[in-house]
Amino acid sequence: MKIRAIAGITFKEAKRDRVLYLLFFFAALGIVASRVLALLTVGDRIKIIKDVGLASISLFGVLMAILIGTGLVYKEIDKKTIFTLLAKPLHRAEFILGKFLGLVMTLFVMTLTMSIIFLAIVFAHTLRIEGALLVAVAYIFLELVLITAVAILFSSFSTPILSSLFALGFYLIGHLSWGLELILKKMAPGAGRTFVRALYTVLPDLENFNFKTEVVHGLAIPPAIYLSSFVYGLCYTVFILALAILIFRRRDFI
């Protein structure tokens, strides 16, 4: 009930953020422009539309999660609205979870709207509703959920600008860390390999949520991979949220 109240107010607040609509506008522009790009391409035009469309949803979704998420908790502290909230019988964990769920709700609405535009553009080209694309979108959304948790973690102890840089760093590392896996395969056993393995375990691997290529090219993916990616996303999000709650619980609000 309390978490729902906080989530509701967060959704209301995020909905008022102009940045959200600006990013949504560019995402929609990207999706629509994919048709223009396709016209300039020799070969399979629909693949370009799908590629660019999914990339737009992913990129602008991540920017929404970071730019809005990093301000959420900070703003409450900066504007001192948090004093009134925490003076109520509200656990600090409930506050963080409410903020998180409120933003996840906002991103869900945004992703859904972007997907509808995307599917409509694809439909205009193929005259088919391609439900398989939604699988890729669902995993993009799972990635957004994790990025939201990361943004809230940084927002619980840092300023929005620094938090945005940290969260962006997390996103970039997350998409490059698969390189470590390649290195691991080529390394001989020893201290160096153990170190790289530890590093790979700790660093996020956001490529786990990237099913764009497979979906666009209609490649078959074993269900076990879907499942492991889902569990990975869930566990990582819970871990980051737990860390955020731990830090937030120890904070003094001067």
Next chain:
Amino acid sequence: MADAIRIQDLRKNFRLGFIPKTREILKGITFAVREGEIFGYLGPNGAGKTTTIKCLLGLIRPDAGTIEILGRSHLSPRSREPLGFLPENPYFYDYLTAREFLAFTADLFGLGRREKEDRIRRLLALVGLERAADLPLRKYSRGMLQRAGLAQALINDPKLVILDEPLGGMDPIGRKEIRDIIVRFKDEGKTVFFTSHILQDIEMICDRVAIIVGGRIVKEGALRDLVSERVLFTEATVAGLPPAAFAGLGESVSAQGDRVLLRIFDESKVDKVLDLVRGQKGRLLSLSPRTETLEDIFVETVTRT
């Protein structure tokens, strides 16, 4: 009578600045607020009033000491169930209307729908915001925000109300209304703990006070024990005589036109001043004895400390 708040040896240091420097804010505070009383917490700026309140509410973790709210440790969120709090310069979500904001705070206490609507209606009437209830809070004046803040502090029908500077930013009529509401709380059996810079207000409504200076409680007790009935001096306004005529009788505070404001510290000299005025055909415009006020005690305590 049981204690609504019991604070024992509360200490808090802050480490502030780029190269952190420890500042002792609370240096071992001990006092208790009894159930059903109006308790005033006074102190100059930076004395540690708001820090004490923040410790009470769990917004700040004390370094040492214990706090009990209605018999429960302040660390448990449940201790805040019977509590209402109005922060200093209240900040709320300014895009919400007062009605929406109250509904939101009611949800944080898990109130049922009917109870919620009923309470919101009564509270809006109590603080006089019925007509502005559907305006967004960003359009509110400071006094109106203070009223909205008071309403949200009462949404759970609290047993203990903590008010940080509730009269700040209010006009005289608003201040009187808030004072009346606070007195009504007492009649309803609620305990009120509040800080204020406006000492006359505290004097008018408080049962007991504590004065904090530099992170230490320097005076605590019932108002009637602290403020004596002793006459400090008598003030006389006289017309038609020069200030020099009163040499040795009292201190001339100001002279305007043919009026002299005189402060007579020795009570036995009051009659002599009256005789002088009558003898020299002057006119006595006013004569009033000044007894000790809370402000005198406050200023004396703060300067001495």
